Amino acid sequence: GENVEQHPSTLSVQEGDSAVIKCTYSDSASNYFPWYKQELGKRPQLIIDIRSNVGEKKDQRIAVTLNKTAKHFSLHITETQPEDSAVYFCAATFTGTASKLTFGTGTRLQVTL
Amino acid sequence: DTAVSQTPKYLVTQMGNDKSIKCEQNLGHDTMYWYKQDSKKFLKIMFSYNNKELIINETVPNRFSPKSPDKAHLNLHINSLELGDSAVYFCASIGTGGANTEAFFGQGTRLTVV
Numbered sequence: 001g002e003n004v005e006q007h008p009s010t011l012s013v014q015e016g017d018s019a020v021i022k023c024t025y026s027d028s029a030s031n032y033f034p035w036y037k038q039e040l041g042k043r044p045q046l047i048i049d050i051r052s053n054v055g056e057k058k059d060q061r062i063a064v065t066l067n068k069t070a071k072h073f074s075l076h077i078t079e080t081q082p083e084d085s086a087v088y089f090c091a092a093t094f095t096g097t098a099s100k101l102t103f104g105t106g107t108r109l110q111v112t113l
Numbered sequence: 114d115t116a117v118s119q120t121p122k123y124l125v126t127q128m129g130n131d132k133s134i135k136c137e138q139n140l141g142h143d144t145m146y147w148y149k150q151d152s153k154k155f156l157k158i159m160f161s162y163n164n165k166e167l168i169i170n171e172t173v174p175n176r177f178s179p180k181s182p183d184k185a186h187l188n189l190h191i192n193s194l195e196l197g198d199s200a201v202y203f204c205a206s207i208g209t210g211g212a213n214t215e216a217f218f219g220q221g222t223r224l225t226v227v
Contacts, residue, residue, distance in 0.1 A: 032214050043203065043218040044156070087154055089221060095214050098170050101207065103156040 002027040006104025014112055015112050019077045021107045023090035026071065030092040033066060033073045036103075038087045047088075048075070080111045116140050119204045119219035126194055127227055133190045134222045136204030143163075143208070144168075145187040147179060150201040150221070162187050194226045 003026040036047035090104040119136040161169035205218040
Protein backbone atom coordinates (compact mmCIF):
# COMPACT_ATOMS: atom_id res chain seq x y z
CA GLY A 1 0.00 0.00 0.00
CA GLU A 2 0.87 3.66 -0.21
CA ASN A 3 3.16 5.22 2.39
CA VAL A 4 3.60 9.00 2.58
CA GLU A 5 6.40 10.62 4.54
CA GLN A 6 6.34 14.32 5.37
CA HIS A 7 9.03 16.71 6.65
CA PRO A 8 9.51 18.73 8.73
CA SER A 9 7.07 17.96 11.51
CA THR A 10 7.28 21.55 12.77
CA LEU A 11 8.33 24.70 10.98
CA SER A 12 8.63 28.20 12.34
CA VAL A 13 9.14 31.13 9.98
CA GLN A 14 8.96 34.87 10.29
CA GLU A 15 6.14 36.75 8.62
CA GLY A 16 7.06 37.47 5.03
CA ASP A 17 9.49 34.56 4.71
CA SER A 18 8.88 31.46 2.61
CA ALA A 19 7.97 28.01 3.92
CA VAL A 20 8.63 24.69 2.21
CA ILE A 21 7.16 21.34 3.21
CA LYS A 22 8.32 18.14 1.53
CA CYS A 23 6.68 14.77 1.02
CA THR A 24 7.66 11.47 -0.52
CA TYR A 25 5.36 8.65 -1.56
CA SER A 26 5.99 4.99 -2.23
CA ASP A 27 3.35 3.81 -4.72
CA SER A 28 4.23 4.70 -8.31
CA ALA A 29 0.56 4.19 -9.24
CA SER A 30 -0.48 7.27 -7.23
CA ASN A 31 -1.57 10.04 -9.58
CA TYR A 32 -3.21 12.67 -7.39
CA PHE A 33 -1.46 14.69 -4.68
CA PRO A 34 -3.55 17.13 -2.63
CA TRP A 35 -2.45 19.39 0.21
CA TYR A 36 -4.74 20.10 3.15
CA LYS A 37 -4.63 22.83 5.76
CA GLN A 38 -6.07 22.20 9.20
CA GLU A 39 -6.53 25.13 11.53
CA LEU A 40 -6.83 24.51 15.25
CA GLY A 41 -10.07 22.74 16.07
CA LYS A 42 -11.21 22.73 12.45
CA ARG A 43 -11.54 20.17 9.68
CA PRO A 44 -8.82 19.66 7.05
CA GLN A 45 -9.51 21.69 3.92
CA LEU A 46 -7.97 21.41 0.47
CA ILE A 47 -5.67 24.28 -0.44
CA ILE A 48 -4.04 23.02 -3.63
CA ASP A 49 -3.58 19.78 -5.53
CA ILE A 50 -1.50 18.44 -8.40
CA ARG A 51 -1.90 15.52 -10.76
CA SER A 52 0.83 13.27 -12.06
CA ASN A 53 0.74 14.77 -15.57
CA VAL A 54 1.81 18.18 -14.23
CA GLY A 55 5.14 19.18 -12.69
CA GLU A 56 4.14 22.41 -11.01
CA LYS A 57 1.02 24.33 -10.07
CA LYS A 58 0.64 27.75 -8.53
CA ASP A 59 -2.22 29.57 -6.84
CA GLN A 60 -1.30 33.04 -5.60
CA ARG A 61 1.18 32.57 -2.72
CA ILE A 62 0.97 28.78 -2.79
CA ALA A 63 2.74 26.46 -5.21
CA VAL A 64 3.21 22.73 -5.42
CA THR A 65 5.88 20.84 -7.34
CA LEU A 66 5.95 17.17 -8.23
CA ASN A 67 8.88 14.98 -9.24
CA LYS A 68 7.37 11.67 -10.36
CA THR A 69 10.72 10.01 -10.94
CA ALA A 70 11.89 10.67 -7.41
CA LYS A 71 8.36 10.34 -5.96
CA HIS A 72 8.69 13.70 -4.25
CA PHE A 73 6.26 16.58 -4.01
CA SER A 74 6.54 19.84 -2.13
CA LEU A 75 4.41 22.74 -0.95
CA HIS A 76 5.83 26.25 -1.17
CA ILE A 77 4.22 29.19 0.62
CA THR A 78 5.68 32.61 -0.13
CA GLU A 79 5.23 35.85 1.81
CA THR A 80 3.86 33.97 4.80
CA GLN A 81 1.27 35.62 6.98
CA PRO A 82 0.12 34.83 10.55
CA GLU A 83 -3.10 33.30 9.17
CA ASP A 84 -0.98 30.69 7.39
CA SER A 85 -0.25 29.18 10.82
CA ALA A 86 -1.85 25.72 10.83
CA VAL A 87 -1.09 22.04 10.35
CA TYR A 88 -0.49 21.10 6.72
CA PHE A 89 -0.97 17.59 5.37
CA CYS A 90 0.17 16.17 2.07
CA ALA A 91 -1.64 13.16 0.66
CA ALA A 92 -1.39 10.74 -2.23
CA THR A 93 -3.84 8.46 -3.97
CA PHE A 94 -4.70 6.68 -7.14
CA THR A 95 -7.99 8.10 -8.33
CA GLY A 96 -10.65 5.49 -8.90
CA THR A 97 -13.28 3.35 -7.22
CA ALA A 98 -10.91 1.89 -4.66
CA SER A 99 -9.04 5.12 -4.03
CA LYS A 100 -7.44 5.41 -0.65
CA LEU A 101 -6.30 8.89 0.33
CA THR A 102 -3.17 8.36 2.40
CA PHE A 103 -1.97 11.33 4.42
CA GLY A 104 1.49 12.35 5.52
CA THR A 105 2.15 12.90 9.21
CA GLY A 106 1.52 16.65 9.08
CA THR A 107 3.63 19.79 9.48
CA ARG A 108 2.80 22.35 12.10
CA LEU A 109 3.64 25.74 10.58
CA GLN A 110 4.01 28.69 12.90
CA VAL A 111 4.35 32.15 11.34
CA THR A 112 5.73 34.64 13.83
CA LEU A 113 5.50 38.41 13.67
CA ASP B 114 -25.50 23.92 2.94
CA THR B 115 -22.94 21.77 4.73
CA ALA B 116 -21.36 19.34 2.29
CA VAL B 117 -20.35 16.69 4.84
CA SER B 118 -21.95 16.74 8.25
CA GLN B 119 -21.28 14.44 11.15
CA THR B 120 -22.87 14.18 14.56
CA PRO B 121 -22.25 14.52 17.38
CA LYS B 122 -19.42 17.05 17.51
CA TYR B 123 -18.41 16.01 21.02
CA LEU B 124 -18.89 12.66 22.72
CA VAL B 125 -17.79 11.88 26.26
CA THR B 126 -18.48 8.37 27.47
CA GLN B 127 -17.29 5.73 29.90
CA MET B 128 -15.15 2.74 29.09
CA GLY B 129 -17.14 -0.25 28.00
CA ASN B 130 -20.00 1.73 26.51
CA ASP B 131 -21.21 1.47 22.90
CA LYS B 132 -21.57 4.63 20.84
CA SER B 133 -22.32 5.70 17.26
CA ILE B 134 -21.23 8.58 15.07
CA LYS B 135 -23.29 9.54 12.04
CA CYS B 136 -22.13 11.06 8.77
CA GLU B 137 -24.03 12.37 5.78
CA GLN B 138 -22.86 14.00 2.55
CA ASN B 139 -24.94 15.90 0.00
CA LEU B 140 -22.28 16.05 -2.71
CA GLY B 141 -23.41 13.00 -4.64
CA HIS B 142 -20.03 11.35 -4.04
CA ASP B 143 -19.68 7.60 -4.31
CA THR B 144 -16.85 7.16 -1.84
CA MET B 145 -16.84 7.90 1.87
CA TYR B 146 -14.17 7.40 4.52
CA TRP B 147 -13.66 7.33 8.24
CA TYR B 148 -10.37 8.74 9.52
CA LYS B 149 -9.02 8.76 13.06
CA GLN B 150 -6.88 11.72 14.18
CA ASP B 151 -4.94 11.04 17.35
CA SER B 152 -3.33 13.47 19.78
CA LYS B 153 -0.28 13.75 17.52
CA LYS B 154 -2.57 14.91 14.70
CA PHE B 155 -1.88 11.88 12.50
CA LEU B 156 -4.77 11.26 10.08
CA LYS B 157 -5.15 7.50 9.70
CA ILE B 158 -7.67 5.93 7.39
CA MET B 159 -9.97 3.41 9.02
CA PHE B 160 -12.56 2.49 6.40
CA SER B 161 -13.55 3.33 2.87
CA TYR B 162 -16.93 2.66 1.30
CA ASN B 163 -17.86 2.97 -2.34
CA ASN B 164 -21.56 2.95 -3.17
CA LYS B 165 -22.43 1.26 0.15
CA GLU B 166 -19.75 -1.42 -0.33
CA LEU B 167 -16.80 -1.77 2.02
CA ILE B 168 -13.62 -1.22 0.00
CA ILE B 169 -10.93 -0.67 2.61
CA ASN B 170 -10.66 -1.88 6.19
CA GLU B 171 -7.33 -0.86 7.63
CA THR B 172 -6.97 -3.57 10.29
CA VAL B 173 -9.26 -1.72 12.61
CA PRO B 174 -10.43 -3.74 15.65
CA ASN B 175 -13.76 -5.38 15.00
CA ARG B 176 -15.24 -3.34 17.85
CA PHE B 177 -15.54 -0.70 15.12
CA SER B 178 -18.34 -1.44 12.68
CA PRO B 179 -19.15 0.95 9.86
CA LYS B 180 -22.56 0.90 8.22
CA SER B 181 -23.61 2.53 4.97
CA PRO B 182 -27.38 2.41 4.46
CA ASP B 183 -26.98 4.37 1.22
CA LYS B 184 -24.15 6.12 -0.57
CA ALA B 185 -24.89 9.44 1.16
CA HIS B 186 -24.51 8.03 4.67
CA LEU B 187 -21.68 6.29 6.49
CA ASN B 188 -22.09 5.69 10.19
CA LEU B 189 -19.56 4.34 12.66
CA HIS B 190 -20.55 2.20 15.62
CA ILE B 191 -18.02 1.44 18.33
CA ASN B 192 -18.56 -1.33 20.87
CA SER B 193 -16.87 -1.72 24.25
CA LEU B 194 -15.09 1.62 24.12
CA GLU B 195 -11.52 1.76 25.41
CA LEU B 196 -9.39 4.66 26.62
CA GLY B 197 -7.24 4.39 23.48
CA ASP B 198 -10.26 5.10 21.31
CA SER B 199 -10.17 8.73 22.44
CA ALA B 200 -9.45 10.79 19.33
CA VAL B 201 -11.12 13.00 16.76
CA TYR B 202 -12.95 10.99 14.11
CA PHE B 203 -13.45 12.56 10.70
CA CYS B 204 -15.82 11.45 8.02
CA ALA B 205 -14.93 12.43 4.45
CA SER B 206 -16.31 11.95 0.98
CA ILE B 207 -14.60 12.07 -2.38
CA GLY B 208 -15.63 11.94 -5.99
CA THR B 209 -13.91 9.33 -8.11
CA GLY B 210 -14.22 10.68 -11.60
CA GLY B 211 -12.27 13.20 -13.65
CA ALA B 212 -11.62 16.48 -11.85
CA ASN B 213 -13.98 15.58 -9.02
CA THR B 214 -11.38 14.23 -6.63
CA GLU B 215 -11.33 16.70 -3.75
CA ALA B 216 -11.99 15.08 -0.38
CA PHE B 217 -14.44 17.00 1.78
CA PHE B 218 -14.30 16.46 5.52
CA GLY B 219 -16.96 16.65 8.17
CA GLN B 220 -16.35 18.87 11.19
CA GLY B 221 -15.05 15.96 13.24
CA THR B 222 -16.28 14.18 16.34
CA ARG B 223 -14.11 14.50 19.42
CA LEU B 224 -14.53 11.26 21.32
CA THR B 225 -13.32 11.16 24.91
CA VAL B 226 -13.43 7.87 26.75
CA VAL B 227 -13.11 8.16 30.54
